[in-house]
Structures are given as C-alpha cells and as structure tokens.
Amino acid sequence: xxxxxxxxxxxxxxxxxxxxxxxxxxxxxxxxxxxxxxxxxxxxxxxxxxxxxxxxxxxxxxxxxxxxxxxxxxxxxxxxxxxxxxxxxxxxxxxxxxxxxxxxxxxxxxxxxxxxxxxxxxxxxxxxxxxxxxxxxxxxxxxxxxxxxxxxxxxxxxxxxxxxxxxxxxxxxxxxxxxxxxxxxxxxxxxxxxxxxxxxxxxxxxxxxxxxxxxxxxxxxxxxxxxxxxxxxxxxxxxxxxxxxxxxxxxxxxxxxxxxxxxxxxxxxxxxxxxxxxxxxxxxxxxxxxxxxxxxxxxxxxxxxxxxxxxxxxxxxxxxxxxxxxxxxxxxxxxxxxxxxxxxxxxxxxxxxxxxxxxxxxxxxxxxxxxxxxxxxxxxxxxxxxxxxxx
Numbered sequence: 001x002x003x004x005x006x007x008x009x010x011x012x013x014x015x016x017x018x019x020x021x022x023x024x025x026x027x028x029x030x031x032x033x034x035x036x037x038x039x040x041x042x043x044x045x046x047x048x049x050x051x052x053x054x055x056x057x058x059x060x061x062x063x064x065x066x067x068x069x070x071x072x073x074x075x076x077x078x079x080x081x082x083x084x085x086x087x088x089x090x091x092x093x094x095x096x097x098x099x100x101x102x103x104x105x106x107x108x109x110x111x112x113x114x115x116x117x118x119x120x121x122x123x124x125x126x127x128x129x130x131x132x133x134x135x136x137x138x139x140x141x142x143x144x145x146x147x148x149x150x151x152x153x154x155x156x157x158x159x160x161x162x163x164x165x166x167x168x169x170x171x172x173x174x175x176x177x178x179x180x181x182x183x184x185x186x187x188x189x190x191x192x193x194x195x196x197x198x199x200x201x202x203x204x205x206x207x208x209x210x211x212x213x214x215x216x217x218x219x220x221x222x223x224x225x226x227x228x229x230x231x232x233x234x235x236x237x238x239x240x241x242x243x244x245x246x247x248x249x250x251x252x253x254x255x256x257x258x259x260x261x262x263x264x265x266x267x268x269x270x271x272x273x274x275x276x277x278x279x280x281x282x283x284x285x286x287x288x289x290x291x292x293x294x295x296x297x298x299x300x301x302x303x304x305x306x307x308x309x310x311x312x313x314x315x316x317x318x319x320x321x322x323x324x325x326x327x328x329x330x331x332x333x334x335x336x337x338x339x340x341x342x343x344x345x346x347x348x349x350x351x352x353x354x355x356x357x358x359x360x361x362x363x364x365x366x367x368x369x370x371x372x373x374x375x376x377x378x379x380x381x382x383x384x385x386x387x388x389x390x391x
Contacts (some may be wrong), residue, residue, distance in 0.1 A: 034367070036320055036359030037374040039305070040347035043351045046302035046344060048337045049293045051244075052273075054212040056288045059204035059276070062176045064089055065198055066191035068097070068169040072199075079182045083202060085173045090183075090199055092191065094170035101167045107116035119147035131304050178204035179282070203286060208279040210243065210255065212292045213270040241275040244291040245284075253278045257294065304342035306374075309357045310335055318348070320356040320363050322371045328356070330365045 071090035077089045121142045128134045174180065181201040191197035243251035255277035264271055271330075275292060277284065310333070311318045321329045333348030349355075355362045357374045 002356055015217060033326065033370045034359065035370045035372055036238055036322070036363045037357050038354040039374045040354050041303050041305060041349055043301035044338050047295050048302070048344060049295055050214065050218070050337065051291050051293050051340065052212045052214050054210045054275075054290050054292045054352065055322075056284050056290060057209045057211060058205055058286045058287055059207050059209050060176050060178065060204035062174070062178075062202045063198055064172060064174065064200040064202060065196035066092065067196060068092065068166050069190070069192040070096070070170060072185055072187050072189045072191055075183050077180055079179060079180065083177065083180045084375040085174060085177045087174045088171055089174055089180065090172035090185075092170040092172065093303030094167055097163070097167040097170050101160065101163040104156065104163040107156040108153065108160050111149065111156040115146070115149035115153050118142070118149040121311070122146050170273070172199060176201050176202055176204055178202045204238060205285070206279040206283050207276045208284045208286070210241075210275045210277060210290060210292055212273045212275060212294070214273065216264045216269050216271055219271050240295050242293045243277065244293070246289055251277070251290075253282070302339075303345045303351055304339050305345060305355055306357055307334075307338075307341055307343055310343050310357050311360070320360065320365070322354040322356060322369060326368050326371060328363045328365050328367050328369055361387055
C-alpha cells in the first residue's frame, strides 16, 4: 500500500471545497436588490409655517420711583411677589409733609373767613349806595376787597392740594398689577433728593409679548407669493402663533400676532413683529429666547415629504427617487418651510414620484432597489438579518 503525505491530503480537500463554492455562486448569481421604504408624493393643501427667533418681554413695565424727598420707613411688599394696582409698596416718613398740609389747611380756613367778611360788607353797602348813605368809592373798595379775598382763597386751596399730593407721595404704591422686583432701596435710605429715585419695578406677565424677527427677503417672498395667488392668507383677522421654549418643548398656549413693524432694521435686515400669549402660570419670563411658529399662508397644491427624506449637504438639498425601473436617482429640491414633521418642497418635485424614506445606506444613485411602502415612524421595525447560506 502506497503512503500519501498529510499535507497533500489537506490541499486536495481545500481545492475540492473551493470548487464546490464556485459552483454555488454560479448557481445563485448576483445578490437580490436591496429593500427600501418609499412614499409616493401627492400635492395637498398645507398651511405654511415659518419658525422664527424671538424674545419674550413684559406686556407692561412700570418703574416705581420716589416722587418726593424723604427717608424710607418701611418696605411693605414681598419681593418677587404679585401686586395689584394701587397696592402700597413703600412708606416714606410723612411727618414733614403732614405739617405742610396742616399749615395749608389753616391758610384755607383763614382765607374763607376773610372772604366771608368781605362778602358781608358788600352785602351791607349795596342798599346803602342806593340811598347815598355811603359813597361810591367806599362801595367799590368793598367789592374789590371781596374779589381779593376770593382770589386768596383759591390760592390757599391750590397750596393745600399741593401739600396733600406731597403727603400722598409718602405712600408709594404700584401703578399697575403684576410681579414686583427686588427692592432697590432699603429702610433708612434718603430718596427723591434732587431726582426721582428708582425703588422697584413692576412687570405685567399675563399676557406676555414675544418680539419676533423675520428676514426682509422672506417677507418679500411671502408678499409676492400671496400677490401671485400661489398662497392664500392663513387667516382673515389674526395670525395664529405657537411657541417652542428654550428647552425644546412646545408651549401649551397659542398666541396671536398683534402687528408687524413698518420699517426694516438697517443693521440686521429684519422686520420686527409682536405676538401676544396668555401666561397664567408665569412659565414665560421676560428675556427668554423662544422659537415662534407663524401660520403665514396656505398652499392648495403643496408637496410634503418626511424630514428624514431630505438629504442636506453643502451643495444643497436632495431626495432619492425610485424610478419606474426601480433604479435610484438623486433629485435636487428646495425645501425651506415645514409642516409639522414634514418639509414642504417648493421646487424639484411635481407629484407622483416615489421618494426613499428609509434605507439610504442601501440606495445609492444608479442602484436597483426593491421599493416597499413606508409604514411610518411608529410602525417601522428594525430590518431582519440577512439569511446565512448553508454550507
């Protein structure tokens, strides 16, 4: 019996396996086309929203100042709390003002007595002048004295009113309802000496304003589209506005657009707009950065695609279209407005195209794919692993 070396036997076995694998590849041919999820786009009526940056600000702001000079005796309110219009915030030492008012009150009483005396004298002289019991000169002097007494009374009453106002300024009240700031002065401080000293600030936060800015270029495009009939106005009287707060959450209360500015800011090239929002829980505070979504127009034949279907690069935006022969084609599009989780395509699509939504890594331009209807993000499931060929 002839002996065969071990290495020769292993080599023969390896060649046999390779030959078998080659026969299997030739039998099955090329791998099947990759499966991708697609949607067929169709024109529909869509409300176009513009998402714009904005800042919140109080609807009313009042600076509480000392209107008379004096020493602060007491801070009555709680810092950071809610106050009502007319509520007492500070008390200034009223002793000096009370004395001035009392003096003015006494002057009024004296002037009233002088006027009463002058009126009685004229009343007595009037029948005597007819009987020539007094001279005309004496009667004229009595009438003049009466008029002077009346003028003196008016002067003293005005002085009393001024003294009463000054006395009232010693009690500092809130001019509006809202949330009051921290105190800017403390007890014992001298205020109002030469100028109206700031003491606190009151801001009305419900409702609250949001100042929005939009590029003048976008404003012109919107106006042109409305004029050409490509868009219809979203509302007749008021534009609905929604907010996204700094943490990315949607604000639960919808607002309304109050006005748009009549000029363009030369430094930024933007137009300012103001919206009003309910703020009963004081969630929005002045100075917050927000994103405002405005319903600016309605397109009767808009084409929308899911956001993930748009591929954005430095060269622009594109979508992948599956043609009738199931081959993939890259198509440039213009998509600058959004509708919820969809982008509104204003150029590049006509309707009826099949757009790749999932499976981009398998769908390269020029490749043949197996298109399947997209079931949406809630129904989308992970792709099953490819079957392993038996050996």
